Amino acid sequence: MTAHTIPARKPARPHFSSGPCAKPPGWSAEKLQTASLGRSHRSKLGKARLQHCIDLMREVLQVPETHLIGIVPGSDTGAVEMAMWTMLGARPVTTLAWESFGAGWVTDAVKQLKIDPTVMEAPYGELPDLAAVDWSNDVIFTWNGTTSGVRVPNGEWIADDREGLAIADATSAVFAQAIDWNKVDVLTFSWQKVLGGEGAHGVLILGPRAVERLESHTPSWPLPKVFRLVKGGKLIDGIFKGETINTPSMLAVEDAIFSLEWAKTVGGLEGMQARADANAAALSHLVEERAWLGHLAADPATRSNTSVCLTVEGADAGFIKKFAGLLEAEDAAYDIAGYRDAPAGLRIWCGATVDTADIEALGPWLDWAFAKVQSGNL
Numbered sequence: 001m002t003a004h005t006i007p008a009r010k011p012a013r014p015h016f017s018s019g020p021c022a023k024p025p026g027w028s029a030e031k032l033q034t035a036s037l038g039r040s041h042r043s044k045l046g047k048a049r050l051q052h053c054i055d056l057m058r059e060v061l062q063v064p065e066t067h068l069i070g071i072v073p074g075s076d077t078g079a080v081e082m083a084m085w086t087m088l089g090a091r092p093v094t095t096l097a098w099e100s101f102g103a104g105w106v107t108d109a110v111k112q113l114k115i116d117p118t119v120m121e122a123p124y125g126e127l128p129d130l131a132a133v134d135w136s137n138d139v140i141f142t143w144n145g146t147t148s149g150v151r152v153p154n155g156e157w158i159a160d161d162r163e164g165l166a167i168a169d170a171t172s173a174v175f176a177q178a179i180d181w182n183k184v185d186v187l188t189f190s191w192q193k194v195l196g197g198e199g200a201h202g203v204l205i206l207g208p209r210a211v212e213r214l215e216s217h218t219p220s221w222p223l224p225k226v227f228r229l230v231k232g233g234k235l236i237d238g239i240f241k242g243e244t245i246n247t248p249s250m251l252a253v254e255d256a257i258f259s260l261e262w263a264k265t266v267g268g269l270e271g272m273q274a275r276a277d278a279n280a281a282a283l284s285h286l287v288e289e290r291a292w293l294g295h296l297a298a299d300p301a302t303r304s305n306t307s308v309c310l311t312v313e314g315a316d317a318g319f320i321k322k323f324a325g326l327l328e329a330e331d332a333a334y335d336i337a338g339y340r341d342a343p344a345g346l347r348i349w350c351g352a353t354v355d356t357a358d359i360e361a362l363g364p365w366l367d368w369a370f371a372k373v374q375s376g377n378l
């Protein structure tokens, strides 16, 4: 067989998008519970399902009782914006950015909130100097940079005796990478990533220091209703018991419950992390076998085990578009072109809902697409 021969075996599930990500193996819409649909989310049943979802997230993510978990509007973006708009302004702010989403939070802080933050940046593939972060500031960072495939190696760089808040956008990290809950005051994510859930809602996790900030600090700017977490100087604690600010999608909630129950069947947090690690290892093996593929993340210690970003020798944006288009047309791999703002390359999701055998089956397909685009014979 030459690289031009179309491979015989396709990945059983060619879903490698970095968000929304592959549904859990065995998922089907018919398997979702539907009794809460068409009912008020404030009915006994609706609230019970929302609370059940919160309880499952706490159990699977091993979130300690010190931290509150809320389901909020606007997916992960909504949760991050809520934290930024309600908590910032009390003390100086540092924003860290090494890819597109971190850069988005910098833009918010600089251009919208106008709080003149210290901005620590690094190019795609690298991290800023985490040891140089001043923890007397509030610090905003992405735990896993989804568009560069670079993650923080762990939470050790976050000071235990920090005065500022550690605000982590961990949407492509949770359920795949270890989180030290003592190190985070605010953590956000959405169900559409490692859980393979739906977009729609964000999850906002608050530690005691974040609650203290909310109850002691009134922002100088106006707050829209969907951002308001405090009433009369007190946290609206119902938000963290399933009394959502506004109407949630109960279908998305039921879908998240399905994914969380699936997560328990594969060994919970450790099982989910092991699945992501095995997928990332299988992909790294494919990279090692191919001189024309490389990792965008320079340092293996900071290499993502979810949104793995790869360089392709000699490829520009046009090459990658053809490459990914060929694989999509063959139903061999969906959505593997790198993010539009990132250097031209591939991004292959390795989170827990992907099966390792499907990553392994990609190898010959990558060879086939590379040879075909290089030959110009499409």
Ligand SMILES: Cc1ncc(COP(=O)(O)O)c(C=O)c1O
Binding pocket: 018, 019, 074, 075, 076, 077, 078, 101, 102, 142, 144, 145, 146, 147, 169, 171, 172, 190, 192, 199
């Ligand atoms: C690091 C990071 N932050 C924020 C977002 C935005 O997430 P959402 O679309 O769930 O709001 C994404 C989406 O890919 C992301 O990867």
